[in-house]
Amino acid sequence: MKKKMLLLLLVLAFVTALQAQYSTEKIDMKLYWGGHKFTVDEKKVSTKQVLEMMKPIDTAAYRRMKLSSANNNISTILGGVGGLLIGYPLGRFVVGEKPQWAFAAVGAALAGISIPISNKSRRQASEALELYNSKVTFHPSRLRPALNLVAKGNAIGLVLKF
Numbered sequence: 001m002k003k004k005m006l007l008l009l010l011v012l013a014f015v016t017a018l019q020a021q022y023s024t025e026k027i028d029m030k031l032y033w034g035g036h037k038f039t040v041d042e043k044k045v046s047t048k049q050v051l052e053m054m055k056p057i058d059t060a061a062y063r064r065m066k067l068s069s070a071n072n073n074i075s076t077i078l079g080g081v082g083g084l085l086i087g088y089p090l091g092r093f094v095v096g097e098k099p100q101w102a103f104a105a106v107g108a109a110l111a112g113i114s115i116p117i118s119n120k121s122r123r124q125a126s127e128a129l130e131l132y133n134s135k136v137t138f139h140p141s142r143l144r145p146a147l148n149l150v151a152k153g154n155a156i157g158l159v160l161k162f
Contacts, residue, residue, distance in 0.1 A: 026133050027053065029125055036122055038129075047072075054132050061131035068124035075118040082111030 025040045027050055038045050040053075047069050054062040085107025089099035146161045 026136055027129050029129055058132050058135045061128045064124050064128035068121045068128060071117050071121035075114045075121055078110050078114035082107040082114060
């Protein structure tokens with residue numbers, strides 16, 4: 001009897017661990033100035049975690065999110081370099097040196113190019129989340145099983161509540 005109970009507990013623990021590997025929670029994207037963040041049940045998750053969640057469930061959404069991530073990286077690099085090229089001549093101007101405004105013009109162009117790429121990245125991420133969330137219908141995290149040891153009278157037993 002004890003071996004059967006121990007086996008049951010081990011199987012239950014194993015199944016719970018398997019469910020945790022492939023979360024089927026809905027992923028939300030919140031936009032803010034300069035970027036976006038992903039949340040699952042109001043908890044912030046990284047783009048890498050979102051990709052890990054999408055890969056086993058929807059490959060089309062996974063590919064779309066990979067494109068979004070690549071475009072976001074390109075946009076961030078272009079915007080950062082553009083900002084640096086704008087700021088350098090402005091800094092020289094503030095301290096009284098002769099600025100090279102050509103750097104600022106190139107920086108403005110790079111920053112301007114980064115904006116549509118960033119918008120495209122957000123759109124792709126939104127489309128990927130739509131695809132993924134449409135496939136997610138069963139939410140095992142809402143099903144919170146609780147295993148309790150209960151003693152009543154002369155008996156001891158396990159109670160599994162869902």
